[in-house]
Amino acid sequence: MKPALGTLAWFLASGLLFAAEAPPPIAVGPEITVFADGPGKNCRGTPAVAFGRGSYLCVWREGWEGKNGGARICAARISADGKVLDPKGIVLAPNKDRDAPQEWPRAAFCKDTFLIVWHDLRNGTDYDVLAARVSADGEVLDPEPIRIATGPHNQALPDIAADGRGFLVVWQGFHEKDRAFHGHAARVGLDGKVGEPAEVGLAPMLRAAWDGKSFLVACAEAVFWRTGDVVRLRPDGKPVAKKRRATVWVSRYSLTGVPGKGWLLVTHRNSPNAWGWGGPGAMRCYFVLSDGTMDGSMPKEAGYPGHKKEPNWVDASTKDRAVWPYGPSAGAWDGKQTVVVWQRYHCVGEKKSTFANGDLVAARTDRWKRKDETPVPVAASKADETEPALASDGAGRLLCVYEKERKGNVAICVRVLTTR
Numbered sequence: 231m232k233p234a235l236g237t238l239a240w241f242l243a244s245g246l247l248f249a250a251e252a253p254p255p256i257a258v259g260p261e262i263t264v265f266a267d268g269p270g271k272n273c274r275g276t277p278a279v280a281f282g283r284g285s286y287l288c289v290w291r292e293g294w295e296g297k298n299g300g301a302r303i304c305a306a307r308i309s310a311d312g313k314v315l316d317p318k319g320i321v322l323a324p325n326k327d328r329d330a331p332q333e334w335p336r337a338a339f340c341k342d343t344f345l346i347v348w349h350d351l352r353n354g355t356d357y358d359v360l361a362a363r364v365s366a367d368g369e370v371l372d373p374e375p376i377r378i379a380t381g382p383h384n385q386a387l388p389d390i391a392a393d394g395r396g397f398l399v400v401w402q403g404f405h406e407k408d409r410a411f412h413g414h415a416a417r418v419g420l421d422g423k424v425g426e427p428a429e430v431g432l433a434p435m436l437r438a439a440w441d442g443k444s445f446l447v448a449c450a451e452a453v454f455w456r457t458g459d460v461v462r463l464r465p466d467g468k469p470v471a472k473k474r475r476a477t478v479w480v481s482r483y484s485l486t487g488v489p490g491k492g493w494l495l496v497t498h499r500n501s502p503n504a505w506g507w508g509g510p511g512a513m514r515c516y517f518v519l520s521d522g523t524m525d526g527s528m529p530k531e532a533g534y535p536g537h538k539k540e541p542n543w544v545d546a547s548t549k550d551r552a553v554w555p556y557g558p559s560a561g562a563w564d565g566k567q568t569v570v571v572w573q574r575y576h577c578v579g580e581k582k583s584t585f586a587n588g589d590l591v592a593a594r595t596d597r598w599k600r601k602d603e604t605p606v607p608v609a610a611s612k613a614d615e616t617e618p619a620l621a622s623d624g625a626g627r628l629l630c631v632y633e634k635e636r637k638g639n640v641a642i643c644v645r646v647l648t649t650r
Contacts, residue, residue, distance in 0.1 A: 261645055264308065275633050287339070289304065301331035376422050402414070425466075439486055553575065570593055589611075632644075
């Protein structure tokens with residue numbers, strides 16, 4: 231017999247009134263288009279973003295990067311709530327030569343200044359690493375780009391980090407008569423002056439990040455058994471010690487500084503294949519401690535664990551191979567934890583080995599441990615949403631920038647993320 235209680239009290243006492251569904255750990259704002267039809271027509275990509283003095287600066291390649299494509303580096307400021315402050319974009323280093331593409335922009339902020347780096351073919355022979363400063367008000371401070379690395383042969387694929395006193399730029403380049411890439415680093419001051427470059431002993435695909443005490447530079451070695459190395463740098467940009475063999479990752483990885491603790495490295499596992507040799511797909515986290523060693527508390531992976539998530543996996547492919555985490559990721563420290571955004575593809579074809587319709591998802595991590603069992607969708611339409619970049623205000627709000635491709639047209643889009 232039902233107790234003599236009010237209806238609501240009876241449901242509560244019976245445990246039949248379920249609590250309201252908990253809000254997601256990351257709130258995702260509406261999609262905002264930054265740029266969709268500029269000088270690059272329907273072609274643009276490789277976005278990056280940095281936060282400083284209350285707003286974000288989004289940078290990207292505008293135009294096709296091939297010969298006669300005329301690709302240029304463009305930028306736009308985005309307010310903290312996602313409003314585009316420069317709807318017409320800012321061209322950082324105008325160049326009339328369409329055979330001199332500018333590619334691979336990266337950005338960082340220090341005090342009142344953004345620094346954007348990229349590689350540039352304006353010398354007509356090979357790539358150089360150039361840069362330009364932009365004020366927090368959107369003014370380009372360097373009409374002629376800063377020459378970071380302009381030696382013989384290619385200097386390319388730069389990355390950048392800031393430490394509160396200035397910037398560290400890293401890149402890969404060739405020595406004279408040498409067929410292998412070498413990794414280099416140089417300090418750049420707030421005044422745009424470039425310090426003496428130092429070889430860091432790593433290449434290719436360098437990444438750099440600051441953890442509040444020192445810089446870490448990482449690379450992914452181009453060998454069959456894919457491995458990666460890291461080296462810690464002093465604030466002056468010189469190596470503290472020799473490089474360390476760290477763990478296994480691939481070229482499209484992200485590196486994020488965690489203040490006072492070290493660095494989070496995120497990478498995908500492998501692409502699907504018809505024979506299943508590579509095992510399940512996954513997006514994996516590794517943590518490098520402040521002394522440059524790998525976190526010994528990380529459990530060793532168990533080889534081919536089917537489709538179960540291991541402790542350092544923030545995402546894994548489904549048993550039916552319907553989705554597959556793969557490709558670039560991006561991370562940012564929100565003031566309490568690291569937020570990571572990564573790509574996840576839908577798999578099609580008889581063997582489910584062909585990618586289609588890339589989406590973006592996100593999760594929070596505590597060092598190498600995932601805090602969210604189920605990733606939060608960030609951009610998951612019928613279009614391809616790929617190439618994420620992420621920056622944070624350090625107080626729980628972030629901006630995710632990405633490419634959105636539909637029917638051959640690519641737009642640069644953003645969404646504001648808020649952690650709970």
